[in-house]
Amino acid sequence: MIAIENLKEKEKVRVLFVCLGNICRSPAADGIMQAIIKEHNDEHRWEIDSAGTGGYHIGDLPDHRMRIHARRRGYELNHICRQVRQSDFDEFDLIIPMDASNERNLLRLSPTDETDAKIIPMIKFVNMARNFDHIPDPYYDGADGFELVLDLLENGCANLYDLITKTR
Numbered sequence: 001m002i003a004i005e006n007l008k009e010k011e012k013v014r015v016l017f018v019c020l021g022n023i024c025r026s027p028a029a030d031g032i033m034q035a036i037i038k039e040h041n042d043e044h045r046w047e048i049d050s051a052g053t054g055g056y057h058i059g060d061l062p063d064h065r066m067r068i069h070a071r072r073r074g075y076e077l078n079h080i081c082r083q084v085r086q087s088d089f090d091e092f093d094l095i096i097p098m099d100a101s102n103e104r105n106l107l108r109l110s111p112t113d114e115t116d117a118k119i120i121p122m123i124k125f126v127n128m129a130r131n132f133d134h135i136p137d138p139y140y141d142g143a144d145g146f147e148l149v150l151d152l153l154e155n156g157c158a159n160l161y162d163l164i165t166k167t168r
């Protein structure tokens, strides 16, 4: 993952998490990543945001079920939903889709080979569960779906943080 290697040396790391609605998975990843960064007193280095490829929920807070499940783990999700925009490809170093459909949509919007290389699926950072090839959409699932998403995202965000901050 060349984009990751290049970031190890950089003063500023700008990460955009992307899902379909920007009300479940990507705002949860955003909140979890912010918490990890805060825990390491590393806020000056990181800029985190999230967005959706779809525009159904623009201006909304995250889904109330996701907010409840996240709050139980200590994350307050207050992101206001927005759609991916063209300038995101310049303004972020890493653009992290939750599933293959989000990835395809991002690649369609991405203007250059250089910006294509910024797109790395979230599941690549997850090593706790080999039986998933994406972060499953919890929107039509019950409580277990939200808990699973949070488990996968906590694991993936911790690994992403370590990959960029720890040199081997």
Ligand code: 4NP
Pocket: 019, 020, 021, 022, 023, 024, 025, 026, 056, 137, 138, 139
């Ligand atoms: P998300 O979940 O992509 O994780 O935010 C969804 C939220 C809303 C919809 C689909 C997925 N929707 O169709 O409204």
